[in-house]
Amino acid sequence: MKENKDILDKTLKRKHKLQAKDVKVFYDDFMAIKGIDMNIRANKITAFIGPSGCGKSTFLRLFNRMNDYVDGFRMEGEILIDGENIYKKKVNVEQLRKQVGMVFQKPNPFPKSIYENVAYGLKIQGIKDKAFLKDKVEESLKQVGLWNEVKEDINKSALALSGGQQQRLCIARTLAVEPSIILMDEPTSALDPISTAKIEELIYQLKEKYTIVIVTHNMQQAGRISDYTAFFYMGELIEYDKSKKLFTNPEKQQTENYITGRFG
Amino acid sequence: MNNIRTNRLKDQAFKFWGIACTFLGLILLTIFIGSILIDGLQRIDWDFITSLPSRKAERAGIYTALMGSVWILVFTTIIALPLGIAAAIYLEEYAKESRLSSLLEINISNLAGVPSIIYGLLGLEVFVRIMEMGASVLAGSFTLALLILPIVIVATRESLKAVPKSIRDASFALGASKWQTVSQQLLPASFGGILTGVILALSRAVGETAPLIVIGALAYVPFAPESPMDEFSVLPIQIFNWISRPKHGFEVNAAAAIIVLLLITFILNGIAVYFRNRWQSKLK
The missing domain is CATH 1.20.5 (Single alpha-helices involved in coiled-coils or other helix-helix interfaces)
Incomplete structure (x- = not known):
């Protein structure tokens, strides 16, 4: 009996890469997240949608503890990654962030060369082996389809790249550290449609190896690339289901109103 | 209409x-x-720059004063730079918003407004007397370092503030610690701005007269300083001394020394402008 339970636990763990248990977030007295329970599956793309200020970005940033530096931030409840609570005292936040990468809304390359951008995450881990770094940079740039575009200019400033290229560089920089989870906070909202299409295609390929959570304001995008979609409103998780189901046949009236553009 | x-x-x-x-x-x-x-x-000729001071106006030169200014400049930089930058990094990147940190902030801006002669009195008491440095290059440098510290701190904080938050986010998200983010991203990105502030502060220090007179810098020093514990004079004091003499020859000397002093400050400011421009074009 006990053995069965263990096996069940393990499979659940494998399926549920990220878990939130009764999570509440406060900024001073303001309650930004009002008690959310959620399980996010491994090797799937999960999209967070909802109007501005609904708490989806705050919720996303809980998984790599990027809210820690925000003044007045306080959290209750548990966030588990592979069954481990990442808000326990002895958790090493730097180590956690190597496992949980993040891509931001606006492309934010460092004002350094393309090479230095990708190698940074490895160098700060103390890796100095030049040949290893070079291989890793090439591999990461190939993964995001940027290698052929930049291999001649690898030592030139990353700021000379186009917006779309910069964002792919930021994804490459994240991949170089070999995370298992990638959080994306509206990664295409500052890009033109062609660059957006490239990034979406890339995200779709990445789910084979990574668990991806993406915040987006673009409903079509959520529908196109995600396996699961969660709808947030006023700090609460209103509905969470397979994307196909949520976008075609939502359970809740609020969800339907939002996805059909009647509010938000 | x-x-x-x-x-x-x-x-x-x-x-x-x-x-x-x-x-x-x-x-x-x-x-x-x-x-x-x-x-x-x-x-102004080579002799004027390399001659020792003299009672005869036509033979007097600025060598000791110029060397004194250089010594003071070097040691002031060595003292003020690490202190100011470290304090600024702490206040900007590490200190949480609290009553203490806002108290510190107000006091630093207050310090920037304290008249320089007060710093001279502070230097006289603390460095010359209590720490027994005497009227040495080191005592003068510490005094001027205190004087320009608030300027260095404010300039460094402004340059750190100018680094976009997205750079910090990116660095932290890749697993960098705070110190790694500061040393490998923020300081390089704000280097130009910090340097500009430091140079402007130093060009102020090089022109300061009052605090150095208070701590006992001499108008007449027969030799250029050879160690930080030596007595010294600086260009502004030399100028002040020459101006106050009745003989016309010394007035000419003073004018010539002023040209040298102005040249030094213009060069320092020029370097500052150069780095500011280069830094701005790099950020874009």
Whole structure:
């Protein structure tokens, strides 16, 4: 009996890469997240949608503890990654962030060369082996389809790249550290449609190896690339289901109103 | 209609007033520099720069004062730079918003407004007497370092603030610690701005006279300092001393020394402007 339970636990763990248990977030007295329970599956793309200020970005940033530096931030409840609570005292936040990468809304390359951008995450881990770094940079740039575009200019400033290229560089920089989870906070909202299409295609390929959570304001995008979609409103998780189901046949009236553009 | 015309007139009037104000300062400065150049330029030669002070105006040179200024400049930099930058990094990146940190902030801006002679008195008591450094290069450097510390701190904080938050986010998200983010991203990105602030602060220090007179810097030093514990003079004190003498020859000397001092500050400011421009174009 006990053995069965263990096996069940393990499979659940494998399926549920990220878990939130009764999570509440406060900024001073303001309650930004009002008690959310959620399980996010491994090797799937999960999209967070909802109007501005609904708490989806705050919720996303809980998984790599990027809210820690925000003044007045306080959290209750548990966030588990592979069954481990990442808000326990002895958790090493730097180590956690190597496992949980993040891509931001606006492309934010460092004002350094393309090479230095990708190698940074490895160098700060103390890796100095030049040949290893070079291989890793090439591999990461190939993964995001940027290698052929930049291999001649690898030592030139990353700021000379186009917006779309910069964002792919930021994804490459994240991949170089070999995370298992990638959080994306509206990664295409500052890009033109062609660059957006490239990034979406890339995200779709990445789910084979990574668990991806993406915040987006673009409903079509959520529908196109995600396996699961969660709808947030006023700090609460209103509905969470397979994307196909949520976008075609939502359970809740609020969800339907939002996805059909009647509010938000 | 009438209203539009008066508005336009007022506009024009203000424009000319503004131009006049701008030129007033520039014209005065030009007259000043012009008269200095006429008085002093013929006196400047290699001998003037390399000669020791003398009672005879035509044989006196600025060597000891110039070397004193260089020594002071070097040691002030060595002392003020690490202190100021470290304090700024702490206040900007590490300190949480609290009553203590806002108290610190207010006091640092207050310090920037304290008259320099007060710093001289502080230096006299603390460095010359209590720490028994005497009227040495080191005591002078510590005093001037304190004087420019607030400027260095404020300039460094402004440059750190100018680094976009997204750079910090990116660095932290890749697993960098705070110190790694500061040392490998923020300081390199704000280097130009910090350098500009430091150089401007130093060009102020090089012109300071009062605090050094208070701590006992001498107007007449027969030799250039050879160690940080030696007595010293600096260019502004030398100028002050020459001006106060009755003989015309010394007035000429003073004018010549002023040209040298101005040249040093202009060069320092020029370097600052150069780095600021390069830094700005790099951020874009």
